[in-house]
Amino acid sequence: MENNSIFIEKLRSSGLRPTKQRIKICKLLFDRKKTFHFTINDLSKILKNEISKKISLATIYNTVHSFKKKGYLKEISVNKDKSYFDTNTSNHHHFLDINTNELIDLKNEDVHNIKIKKRIPGKKINSIEVLVKIENSN
Amino acid sequence: MENNSIFIEKLRSSGLRPTKQRIKICKLLFDRKKTFHFTINDLSKILKNEISKKISLATIYNTVHSFKKKGYLKEISVNKDKSYFDTNTSNHHHFLDINTNELIDLKNEDVHNIKIKKRIPGKKINSIEVLVKIENSN
DNA sequence: TTCTAATTTATAATGATTCTAAAGTAGTGT
DNA sequence: ACACTACTTTAGAATCATTATAAATTAGAA
Ligand SMILES: [Mn+2]
Ligand SMILES: [Mn+2]
Ligand SMILES: [Zn+2]
Ligand SMILES: [Zn+2]
Numbered sequence: 009m010e011n012n013s014i015f016i017e018k019l020r021s022s023g024l025r026p027t028k029q030r031i032k033i034c035k036l037l038f039d040r041k042k043t044f045h046f047t048i049n050d051l052s053k054i055l056k057n058e059i060s061k062k063i064s065l066a067t068i069y070n071t072v073h074s075f076k077k078k079g080y081l082k083e084i085s086v087n088k089d090k091s092y093f094d095t096n097t098s099n100h101h102h103f104l105d106i107n108t109n110e111l112i113d114l115k116n117e118d119v120h121n122i123k124i125k126k127r128i129p130g131k132k133i134n135s136i137e138v139l140v141k142i143e144n145s146n
Numbered sequence: 147m148e149n150n151s152i153f154i155e156k157l158r159s160s161g162l163r164p165t166k167q168r169i170k171i172c173k174l175l176f177d178r179k180k181t182f183h184f185t186i187n188d189l190s191k192i193l194k195n196e197i198s199k200k201i202s203l204a205t206i207y208n209t210v211h212s213f214k215k216k217g218y219l220k221e222i223s224v225n226k227d228k229s230y231f232d233t234n235t236s237n238h239h240h241f242l243d244i245n246t247n248e249l250i251d252l253k254n255e256d257v258h259n260i261k262i263k264k265r266i267p268g269k270k271i272n273s274i275e276v277l278v279k280i281e282n283s284n
Numbered sequence: 285t286t287c288t289a290a291t292t293t294a295t296a297a298t299g300a301t302t303c304t305a306a307a308g309t310a311g312t313g314t
Numbered sequence: 315a316c317a318c319t320a321c322t323t324t325a326g327a328a329t330c331a332t333t334a335t336a337a338a339t340t341a342g343a344a
Pocket of ligand 2: 185188
């Protein structure tokens with residue numbers, strides 16, 4: 009009745025025990041066609057609705073952070089008081105709608121190749137992140 | 147003995163009374179050759195050292211926020227728990243050194259022109275911000 | 285089944301930021 | 315110069331998201 013084996017494997021293979029809570033959160037985050045962006049608060053609310061037995065807030069934090077550490081989630085800080093987690097862990101850029109705070113993926117081909125001309129001695133580039141803020145155009 | 151008149155004017159012209167505290171913070175932030183990046187905590191420490199009579203933390207928050215609202219500062223959120231203020235209010239991009247958390251300005255000509263091919267109906271672009279994370283290259 | 289370490293949980297602690305409301309100050313008008 | 319008022323500063327309290335704690339539960343191994 010359940011199609012959990014893939015998540016159980018995923019968890020096991022990264023040294024995380026496949027608990028009910030982690031499997032539930034895996035299904036919620038990764039068992040979908042499209043990737044998405046969420047806050048801890050979003051996830052917490054969704055779980056509150058979708059689930060019979062409550063998952064404690066501490067577990068939600070722990071799980072999201074361990075998924076991030078394992079590379080299953082990226083964290084994207086858009087401003088001082090809003091930080092999203094992203095189930096799309098590939099290198100990609102974002103629109104941020106400053107009217108709604110919605111974060112929207114840009115495909116890599118949507119952004120002309122970025123070339124950084126300056127270099128800092130002894131440092132190498134780890135990643136390049138573009139945040140395009142958009143607003144109502146009326 | 148003081149060269150405060152320029153800051154007094156700046157404050158007055160934006161409807162802020164030139165108080166001792168605001169003038170002191172203006173001098174500290176804007177009376178320098180190079181722009182710079184700071185956190186509230188940085189500023190608070192600098193003031194603690196440089197000043198005889200203490201400025202209360204609430205005033206530091208209030209002042210920085212009103213300077214931001216007046217457009218004298220930009221805020222740059224680099225990750226969930228670090229947000230910088232920037233005395234360089236022009237459009238420009240940044241290196242973030244992920245080993246030291248230092249933020250370094252990129253001149254506009256250091257970043258090849260960025261072209262966003264995708265558009266969202268009813269929305270227009272407000273700004274484009276590039277954050278280039280760098281790390282030790284050894 | 286038994287044992288152990290990992291995990292979950294409720295709750296407390298933390299800490300950065302914001303709020304409050306009382307005291308102080310700058311600008312205006314007389 | 316003085317008085318008046320709105321603005322500002324201040325210390326301390328309140329808030330709230332996140333992290334820590336430590337007891338109960340559970341998963342995996344033997
Ligand atoms: Mn959200
Ligand atoms: Mn700093
Ligand atoms: Zn994304
Ligand atoms: Zn800058």
